[in-house]
Amino acid sequence: xxxxxxxxxxxxxxxxxxxxxxxxxxxxxxxxxxxxxxxxxxxxxxxxxxxxxxxxxxxxxxxxxxxxxxxxxxxxxxxxxxxxxxxxxxxxxxxxxxxxxxxxxxxxxxxxxxxxxxxxxxxxxxxxxxxxxxxxxxxxxxxxxxxxxxxxxxxxxxxxxxxxxxxxxxxxxxxxxxxxxxxxxxxxxxxxxxxxxxxxxxxxxxxxxxxxxxxxxxxxxxxxxxxxxxxxxxxxxxxxxxxxxxxxxxxxxxxxxxxxxxxxxxxxxxxxxxxxxxxxxxxxxxxxxxxxxxxxxxxxxxxxxxxxxxxxxxxxxxxxxxxxxxxxxxxxxxxxxxxxxxxxxxxxxxxxxxxxxxxxxxxxxxxxxxxxxxxxxxxxxxxxxxxxxxxxxxxxxxxxxxxxxxxxxxxxxxxxxxxxxxxxxxxxxxxxxxxxxxxxxxxxxxxxxxxxxxxx
Numbered sequence: 001x002x003x004x005x006x007x008x009x010x011x012x013x014x015x016x017x018x019x020x021x022x023x024x025x026x027x028x029x030x031x032x033x034x035x036x037x038x039x040x041x042x043x044x045x046x047x048x049x050x051x052x053x054x055x056x057x058x059x060x061x062x063x064x065x066x067x068x069x070x071x072x073x074x075x076x077x078x079x080x081x082x083x084x085x086x087x088x089x090x091x092x093x094x095x096x097x098x099x100x101x102x103x104x105x106x107x108x109x110x111x112x113x114x115x116x117x118x119x120x121x122x123x124x125x126x127x128x129x130x131x132x133x134x135x136x137x138x139x140x141x142x143x144x145x146x147x148x149x150x151x152x153x154x155x156x157x158x159x160x161x162x163x164x165x166x167x168x169x170x171x172x173x174x175x176x177x178x179x180x181x182x183x184x185x186x187x188x189x190x191x192x193x194x195x196x197x198x199x200x201x202x203x204x205x206x207x208x209x210x211x212x213x214x215x216x217x218x219x220x221x222x223x224x225x226x227x228x229x230x231x232x233x234x235x236x237x238x239x240x241x242x243x244x245x246x247x248x249x250x251x252x253x254x255x256x257x258x259x260x261x262x263x264x265x266x267x268x269x270x271x272x273x274x275x276x277x278x279x280x281x282x283x284x285x286x287x288x289x290x291x292x293x294x295x296x297x298x299x300x301x302x303x304x305x306x307x308x309x310x311x312x313x314x315x316x317x318x319x320x321x322x323x324x325x326x327x328x329x330x331x332x333x334x335x336x337x338x339x340x341x342x343x344x345x346x347x348x349x350x351x352x353x354x355x356x357x358x359x360x361x362x363x364x365x366x367x368x369x370x371x372x373x374x375x376x377x378x379x380x381x382x383x384x385x386x387x388x389x390x391x392x393x394x395x396x397x398x399x400x401x402x403x404x405x406x407x408x409x410x411x412x413x414x415x416x417x418x419x420x421x422x423x424x425x426x427x428x429x430x431x432x433x434x435x436x437x438x439x440x441x442x443x444x445x446x447x448x449x450x451x452x453x454x455x456x
């Protein structure tokens with residue numbers, strides 16, 4: 001080949017999409033995205049140290065690219081994290097700021113950010129659909145009414161009673177649950193029924209892959225998170241749960257590869273986990289300071305839990321945001337700042353730091369938060385408004401701390417046609433995942449904050 005011909009050929013290859021380089025035009029690739037809630041990266045990268053039998057996850061690690069750790073969002077909880085994974089932007093841009101919506105009066109019945117209409121930016125689902133892909137999703141957070149998803153079973157619950165299944169049928173793609181119930185049994189809606197719930201998600205996702213043929217499939221598996229909350233990370237119970245989930249990963253991967261032999265599989269998690277044995281209740285301090293007034297006559301859940309408030313806490317797990325009712329009330333702001341400094345000065349309270357608005361903005365957190373309390377691992381946030389400020393609790397685990405804690409690092413693994421085998425991209429920002437997956441699919445997600453990772 002002449003030099004000019006070689007240069008022309010190289011330039012042509014450089015201009016091709018990743019799908020074309022692997023022999024498949026854009027729009028004809030396939031991607032299975034599985035989130036294993038609460039999985040620290042060292043569950044996989046240090047599997048031998050923990051005696052874990054996870055052959056499917058280890059195979060993905062060996063055959064593809066991975067990160068040594070994914071720096072998450074503020075706070076490191078499930079719903080904002082999953083939305084960042086799908087959008088490539090921080091909560092301050094995508095609008096999902098926590099698991100539960102801000103509800104200082106407690107009248108929303110602990111309502112979560114279930115509804116996709118609250119997402120302010122385009123998602124990978126929409127980008128893939130615009131690129132010609134059929135999209136399926138099972139139990140992905142913030143997916144009720146998700147545009148771009150043809151085969152949808154959203155994550156949603158209210159009373160965790162059998163009636164929740166009727167509600168889920170109404171929120172899913174019409175007829176989808178009914179179509180598979182006879183063969184697979186009723187879909188399990190109780191997330192606390194951890195392993196059976198994940199197996200139900202797996203069976204339904206497998207059926208969608210096999211019978212509906214989506215080329216982008218997203219699945220959220222939550223059992224590991226549930227067991228880690230109960231017993232802590234790397235407990236015997238948590239390890240056994242991940243070994244069970246590994247079988248689910250293998251089953252879903254097999255189903256996707258039967259449809260498209262070169263399909264890629266991407267494993268992510270939303271956050272890491274830390275052990276805890278103490279609980280700090282900021283509302284106790286806010287009530288004592290006269291910033292929140294509990295309702296002594298609350299007779300029902302419809303009645304407000306507080307009668308007045310000037311500052312309220314918003315969060316669980318390892319951190320909480322503090323929101324002022326009137327952001328222009330300078331006297332209250334100064335009083336809250338003084339109170340938080342005094343609380344942080346006492347080592348017994350377990351506070352790692354007090355974040356002001358600038359610090360929150362640097363981590364991409366909610367613009368509604370005036371302050372945030374970040375706890376030390378070992379301490380979690382409680383919701384009590386009376387009793388002791390700090391109490392001992394049954395040892396277990398939690399997350400939700402600032403993403404600067406190494407225990408909060410999440411996981412990212414990807415393998416398939418066109419992916420570099422054995423590539424370690426180091427510690428990454430969670431916002432880089434969505435543009436990487438969009439590039440793999442040959443889809444456009446120009447709203448993402450960061451460029452794709454070098455995994456191709």
